[in-house]
Amino acid sequence: MVKRVFQRPLNIIERILFIDFIKGLTVTLKQAFRRTITTHYPYEKLTPPKRFRGFLGHKVIDGREPQPAFNEWVERMKIEVRPGSSRCVVCLLCKRACPVPQLFEIEAEKLPNGKRVIGVFNMNLMLCTFCGLCVDACPVDCLFNSDIHETASYSRKDAILDLKALEEIGRDWQRRREKEEDKIWSDDEQRQKLWYENDVSIR
Amino acid sequence: MMEIAINLLIILIKILVILAIALGIGAYLTLVERKVAAHIQRRPGPMVVGWHGLLQPIADGVKLITKEDLFPRYGNRFLYNLALIMALVPAVLVFAVVPFGPPIEIGGREIKPILTDVNVGILLVFGLGSLAVYAIALAGWASNSKYALIGSMRKAGIIISYEVAITFAVMGPLMLAGTLSTFEIVQAQIDQKLWYFWVQPVAFVVYMFSLLAETGRVPFDIQEAEAELVTGFTVEYGGIKFGLFPLVEWYVEVLTLSAIAVVLFFGGWSPINIPFLGFVDPLFFLGPFAPFVWFVLKVALLLLFVLWLHWTLPRYRIDQITAIAWKVMLPLALLNLVITAVIAPLIWR
Numbered sequence: 210m211v212k213r214v215f216q217r218p219l220n221i222i223e224r225i226l227f228i229d230f231i232k233g234l235t236v237t238l239k240q241a242f243r244r245t246i247t248t249h250y251p252y253e254k255l256t257p258p259k260r261f262r263g264f265l266g267h268k269v270i271d272g273r274e275p276q277p278a279f280n281e282w283v284e285r286m287k288i289e290v291r292p293g294s295s296r297c298v299v300c301l302l303c304k305r306a307c308p309v310p311q312l313f314e315i316e317a318e319k320l321p322n323g324k325r326v327i328g329v330f331n332m333n334l335m336l337c338t339f340c341g342l343c344v345d346a347c348p349v350d351c352l353f354n355s356d357i358h359e360t361a362s363y364s365r366k367d368a369i370l371d372l373k374a375l376e377e378i379g380r381d382w383q384r385r386r387e388k389e390e391d392k393i394w395s396d397d398e399q400r401q402k403l404w405y406e407n408d409v410s411i412r
Numbered sequence: 413m414m415e416i417a418i419n420l421l422i423i424l425i426k427i428l429v430i431l432a433i434a435l436g437i438g439a440y441l442t443l444v445e446r447k448v449a450a451h452i453q454r455r456p457g458p459m460v461v462g463w464h465g466l467l468q469p470i471a472d473g474v475k476l477i478t479k480e481d482l483f484p485r486y487g488n489r490f491l492y493n494l495a496l497i498m499a500l501v502p503a504v505l506v507f508a509v510v511p512f513g514p515p516i517e518i519g520g521r522e523i524k525p526i527l528t529d530v531n532v533g534i535l536l537v538f539g540l541g542s543l544a545v546y547a548i549a550l551a552g553w554a555s556n557s558k559y560a561l562i563g564s565m566r567k568a569g570i571i572i573s574y575e576v577a578i579t580f581a582v583m584g585p586l587m588l589a590g591t592l593s594t595f596e597i598v599q600a601q602i603d604q605k606l607w608y609f610w611v612q613p614v615a616f617v618v619y620m621f622s623l624l625a626e627t628g629r630v631p632f633d634i635q636e637a638e639a640e641l642v643t644g645f646t647v648e649y650g651g652i653k654f655g656l657f658p659l660v661e662w663y664v665e666v667l668t669l670s671a672i673a674v675v676l677f678f679g680g681w682s683p684i685n686i687p688f689l690g691f692v693d694p695l696f697f698l699g700p701f702a703p704f705v706w707f708v709l710k711v712a713l714l715l716l717f718v719l720w721l722h723w724t725l726p727r728y729r730i731d732q733i734t735a736i737a738w739k740v741m742l743p744l745a746l747l748n749l750v751i752t753a754v755i756a757p758l759i760w761r
Contacts, residue, residue, distance in 0.1 A: 230721075230725070231727060232726075233724045234720060234721070234724050236724070237452045237720065237723060237724040238720070240452055240453070240454055241448070241449075242451075243454060244451075244454075245451070245454050245456045245457050246454050246455075246456055247454075247455050249456075249459065307649045362639045
């Protein structure tokens with residue numbers, strides 16, 4: 210059943226005096242004198258939310274690693290802990306979680322004392338879809354999505370992030386936004402309600 | 413001999429000034445239009461080139477001039493270029509009969525700020541206005557493209573319909589003034605202490621509709637119809653040739669027809685009118701410049717009104733446009749003519 214909605218037809222006075230024209234014109238005139246809402250992009254930039262999925266990076270060891278997971282993984286993978294460098298424990302879970310695994314190039318470096326440390330970690334972002342599955346898979350909160358989203362570059366080579374670049378992005382992130390509150394869930398009561406208090410049970 | 417030389421010199425200066433005004437203001441109206449459109453949509457418009465985008469028209473012009481001049485493979489090159497000239501020349505030529513102000517005295521010589529005060533000025537305006545249809549039909553035909561041809565046919569249909577309506581609409585003011593000379597129409601309004609808008613509102617509405625239709629402005633921009641026809645008859649033009657068509661159609665023609673509307677309905681250079689009583693001039697402190705400022709102000713307001721309409725209204729269908737022309741506007745104009753004939757003796761006195 211299709212419900213038909215009619216507009217009230219204009220009466221003869223309204224037709225003669227162009228009432229509907231005038232209504233439309235007042236709307237546009239009101240809008241014309243309101244403040245503009247443009248962000249002047251190259252000169253002004255908006256800060257993305259903390260959960261924004263931009264360029265990937267490696268957080269560095271700074272004493273705020275998730276415990277006890279980090280110590281367990283360091284023990285299991287025989288990693289030498291070097292404060293100030295990447296938290297990566299070379300578990301390859303990110304590569305396993307990735308829908309395009311060939312974009313990762315991960316190699317560990319074996320040290321003379323029998324321990325290991327991350328040696329090569331290249332990410333080819335030409336293939337990356339920024340889905341964030343690798344970030345979810347990372348057991349030590351090392352790999353993460355930063356808010357860097359201006360990804361244009363002059364050559365394809367620039368799109369490949371090596372370990373140095375990833376660590377740099379990570380240090381930058383930890384300096385700027387690590388301590389910022391993650392506001393997406395805490396602020397939005399309605400959204401929390403929808404998620405926690407629904408009665409749907411999936412068997 | 414000396415007299416002729418001086419007269420020729422004066423005419424040459426007038427031509428140069430009018431050309432500069434027509435094309436310069438026409439080019440800068442692109443910026444005005446973009447700014448108005450942007451603010452209606454709560455954007456700031458061009459902001460980068462110059463202060464608030466003031467140099468944007470120059471940048472656009474340089475860009476258009478330096479672009480490659482493309483030509484469709486099976487088009488007719490002669491008609492293709494002729495259409496451009498036929499669009500530009502009549503539109504600018506109309507400025508020859510637009511009176512900008514009262515006669516001024518320079519060096520003991522009375523100069524009328526109008527290029528030629530021909531005694532059939534209004535007739536000239538609409539004669540030249542009708543020539544626009546040739547330009548558009550030729551542009552559509554010579555481009556050898558179906559979009560261009562459909563666009564030009566639509567536009568030709570609209571112009572032919574509205575030429576009739578606009579001619580009957582202006583007959584009202586002409587009847588009250590008793591002359592076809594633009595200069596004397598304004599003078600008659602000043603002498604009768606009456607803007608013809610007060611007694612000819614119907615004619616003014618018909619005139620405005622026809623203005624929008626002839627210049628291809630929204631709500632009658634069916635020949636452009638971006639969503640259906642790409643851009644209508646200009647689709648095969650490139651570079652500055654493409655730039656000239658909208659310049660002529662959207663800006664110069666709107667400017668001329670707005671100026672003629674001001675002459676016919678709003679008393680040209682006269683200040684604010686109280687019907688039959690006189691004129692109130694809040695700009696008296698400008699002295700001899702006040703009439704020119706009034707004229708420019710009125711034309712500017714009318715032009716802004718057209719832009720405002722453009723960015724408010726949606727587009728009519730082609731059959732609705734022609735139906736409005738023949739079934740509503742033409743009978744209204746004729747009715748207005750009859751009523752004007754009855755009240756005219758009251759105004760002549």
